[in-house]
Amino acid sequence: MRIRPAGAHALLLDFTTPPVDPGTSPVDLAALVEAWRAELWRRREHGELVATEIVPAAATVLLDGVPDPVATAARVADWTPAPPAATADPGADPVEVPVTYDGADLPRVAEHWRTDVPAVVRRLARTEFRVAFCGFAPGFGYLTGLPAELAVPRLTSPRPRVPAGSVALAGPYAGIYPTASPGGWLLVGRTELTLFDVRVEPPARLTPGTRVRLVPA
Template identity: 60%
Template structure:
């Protein structure tokens, strides 16, 4: 990893891949809970982890820590998302994978996903865990409106739209579960490190 300053009280940790991001995210959360790391926010990204509100000397401290083992999100619960697999792009995804539609659904149901990071819209979680070779391209032109609850795939990620919005992900299904509620604590159902499984409705 590489540690870079980001303003007067933040650090950006550059990682080689999503697995290293998750390993450091889990390690930072663990050390914060143990009082070994003073930080107000830990924000993972695709290849980075942002630490905000760090104490002076934190960069040097990070350099002394050994790289953590790969994390599987064991400190977080498994959330099952009840899903109806009737997305309009599901046949295209199956064709890209070289399997039948039913086999594509079976693959998705059998795969445990992990929230890598959140972005794009409040409550939108980027879920990693799709095996290598299952990556699918985004649509050539995004849809002007994707309904809330739509389950989609893009690149190496799966995601669920928490609210209606434009989007270019390939839609494979939908869920009626609420993913974001400003009155809840935390507001987002899916937070970094949470394990997720899509289950047939």
């Protein structure tokens, strides 16, 4: 891990540099980022870290609003995160997202997985996902939980409009489009659940660290 300054009052924890193995898969990298996100949130709650924002991404965690970046970087460098399973809140139930599995790209996913459509649905339904980070659009959570060998490619040409609530796969991630937008992920289903609403707090239903189940509707 390398800790980089990012402006006057922010630090970027970059997990793509040694001692991380250059061959680390996106799935393993996501687990490392999640471990650090959980550790940093825990230490902030206990008063050991001052930061207004802790923002995970695919291979980094941003600490923003840090009063003393130099001193904070030195402290963080001495910390070792616990595995995500050890820091999970046992009282927090997974968010259950009711999904109608009728996506146009289910046959394509089945072909990549070398199985049939019912087996794809069963695998997705029994997997416990976790929100690794948010991006692309407000309320769009990148969900990890599938093994690296089940990663699927994006479409070579994105669809001009993907309906809100579409459940999709791309690379090692699953995701749910909170609003209608262009997109190149493979569509496997749809949900009626509202995932982003500016009138509630927090506006996003799925936030980093949240466990998620894509249950058949």
